[in-house]
Amino acid sequence: METVAKYEGDLNLKATELRLGLPGVEDFEKQKTPIVRNNKRALVETGDDCGSNNNSDISDARDRDLETAPAAKKQVVGWPPVRSYRKNSFQSKKTEVETSGMYVKVSMDGAPYLRKIDLKIYKGYPELLKALMAMFKFTIGQYSESEGYNGSEYVPTYEDKDGDWMLVGDVPWEMFISSCKRLRIMKGSEAKGLALGL
């Protein structure tokens, strides 16, 4: 109730603490370690634990976060809240500006659902393939320039800007992420033509 009275007549806003970069910490950690989730909070939730106890826990947590706040602000998922088709129309024209996310659809032959992934969060092919394998629960063999993914039951392919279907790994990573429109995990038998560069 004290806080209520304080706000009602308060014309001079008290200085509020700077909180730049705080939420970015969580996401920063998330992007660094996508596999391991270990962000357990110390807050213990019980039925009677309301009010001041919780508040101090929260401010303690935030103080910890303040210490570890990163210098650079990474772009956050879904922020600003602009739908992706609106973003893509303009950022493709301004190629100097780094895009905030590059979502592509991923389908797998035989799987009933599509997934969507953000290519920007992967640093290279090994990370991407690892994530795909985990997502769709399949394995692929080693990639070689001459033989593609020979011996794999499934083969990752993608459609590029020209509408051509290519084998994932054929072009340098930077070129791949700027030209990939969508991914398709094909059955190995169907992908033989691609591997031979036909």
Added chain:
Amino acid sequence: MGDENQAEMFEDDEKPLDLGGSGSSSNKTRSSSSGVVGDCFAQNPDQVLENVLENVLIFLTSRRDRNSASLVCKSWYIAEALTRSDLFIGNCYAVSPQRVIQRFRKVQSLVLKGKPRFADFNLVPVNWGALFSPWVNSMSSAYPCLGKICLKRMWITDEDFASLGKALPRFKELVLVCCEGFGLAGLATIADTCRQIRVLELIECEVDDDEIDWLSHFPETGTTCLESLIFDCIDSPINFEALESLVIRSPMLKKLRLNGRMSIHELYKLMRRAPQLTHLGTGAFSPDEAALVEEQEMDLRSAFTSLKYLTCLSGFKEMLPGYLPSIQPVCANLTSLNFSYADINAEQLKPIICHCHKLQIFWVLDSVCDEGLQAVAATCSDLRELRVFPAIAREDSDSPVSEVGLVAISEGCKKLRSILHFCNKMTNAAVVAMSKNCPDLVVFRLCIMGRHLPDHLTGEPMDMGFGAIVMNCKKLRRLAVSGLLTDKAFYYIGQYGKLVRTLSVAFAGDTDVALTYVLQGCPELQKLEIRDCPFGYAGLLSGLHHFHNMRFLWMSSCRLTVGGCKEVARRRPQVVVEVIRDVYGQQTCELPKIEEDLGQTVEKLYMYRSLDGRRSDAPNFVTIL
């Protein structure tokens, strides 16, 4: 888009459907023998009364009034259920299709909404749910007169379209907003089977490009019933000949919105074929590289002049600014103009907007700068809805709009009812000015893209600005806040935002008290979506009394734990509590059982009331507590 009918259809301006009602627990059968309306020769006087009631209730169209009528007594409940023809279901998981079919018997039109709105920003994993299949399968047999379906954020498959077309070949209107899961094959099926279709509208949908030429599936001869064909969101090439033939044979066609793959020359030909159009989406509004030869044969200005009934103009997806002046002949009649894909500056906008005296709805990019907004304010005194989107949607972008543009709008457009404004610098003073100049505001959504940005002139939090909005705009129903905000802003919302139904909060607030202010202060609150705020269990508890009155609550990246959410679920059994986990790069079968780890942080909480308890189609990254 800026089509008032669509806006009304999806505005939740009425009390929620009380599907529980008074009769849900009763299996009592009606005393009369059948549901025949107007049968005045029954022996039972009660039945006469019921028949009279049904005849009267037919005229009741507002769902709010119908909900009230259904609560009067059991016989009113039954009569209302038999005569309700327009069904609105704001959350597809609030009620099962079976329960709906049991209660309502003669549904002719359906509005069904699925995923929470934050799904639009990739916060909801793709396979979360909101499947249309169970609905189409049960309703198509139960409601033979079902002629109109509007779906928002639902997952629809091509098979669903096939089922729909097969069961309801006389289907008339299909409106899909933000839907996905289907491809062009689904549309082809509709074109094939529903020969009486009048309205086919796809708005902001994601349609799989399975390379089917769906337009060719419309009947090739004879006139069609088409009144509205909207497909501007489809990112696939279009068979122009098929479309042109269709347009020629559709004399009733009033609304046509082309996609960005259609060149200005194709647009020109279609405009010449359909001078009766009232709504036009211009597609790319630039030439196809291969078609430069035809340039001299096109008198675009004259084509626009011939569209004497045009009131709503959109498209301009790849516009070359040189073509812009050709739309000038229609400007004076326009009530709705969507430039939100046109990367134009103030100098390019001014010669157009100065003619748009009747404009009520205007969507634009911030590339027009404050100067462009000032030009809008100078002419469009009748403006009701304004949306300013960012050309560069990044939180560190140097957006060229600021408080100057906002103040100008507030001074020139005093009848403003709805605003969605993206920017990266704003002041409290400007927001306060708008609150005073535009008292009719119903929707105020300000998105300062930089997280935690204060008033850029004073350095203060944006509390006072938003406080003024809730205080002065007495009709406010929908609010989205941004910028640096302390608990004080939420105090104001709880204190003054008594009519607020929808509230969106991101990166704001200091403590749980903020959430408490809102949950305890806003009795009309229906939809609350929160992300990245320091709110936890204490705040959540403060809303226990209200959750069953809400459509949903979304909280992501806050300070909730599994244990806390579980406690809420225990105390409110009529509310479904979903904990959603991100499954990036993880094998979903390896996810630990969430209930075993009470201390674990909840990434995403989605909570909604439901008459039918937990859904059976939850994927394994969703845990229902």
